[in-house]
Amino acid sequence: MWERVLTSIPFIFTLSLLIGLIFYWIGARIAPKGTKTPGKLAPYACGEDFPPVRLQVNMERFFLYTIFFMVFDILAVVLATSLARPGILPALYALIVFASVMLVLPLARW
The missing domain is CATH 1.10.287 (Helix Hairpins)
Structure with missing residues (x-):
């Protein structure tokens, strides 16, 4: 009986989903927190201005x-x-x- 339940697809899917969520939660807890700066939201273009004319x-x-x-x-x-x-x-x-x-x-x- 238990062998059938343990090898069923819904059980394996739920178990792998739970294991993935646990790893994600542990990683979020031990990872260093980044500093929030306004420069992260700015577009990156190597310090050059974008051309005002569109390419035809x-x-x-x-x-x-x-x-x-x-x-x-x-x-x-x-x-x-x-x-x-x-x-x-x-x-x-x-x-x-x-x-x-x-x-x-x-x-x-x-």
Whole structure:
């Protein structure tokens, strides 16, 4: 009977929770107390002032990078699933993606 209770999941969970709380309570009692200073709430920036102007992100370039990332990510999935097939099919997939990227690349305004 007791063996069943001692090995039950709710008992083990409660026991481990109590042991963790006891360790936390003991650690809070024996740990040194820190001094409260207003400098702890100040932002840390190595003594430099933050720039007043916000950084403008070029969204067109960002979306271009995301499109290229998605293309090569899909290529990685296609190659990973097609490498089990014998023949030239994986190399053909990679060649098609490479050719399409080379066609789109001159259209991109960097």
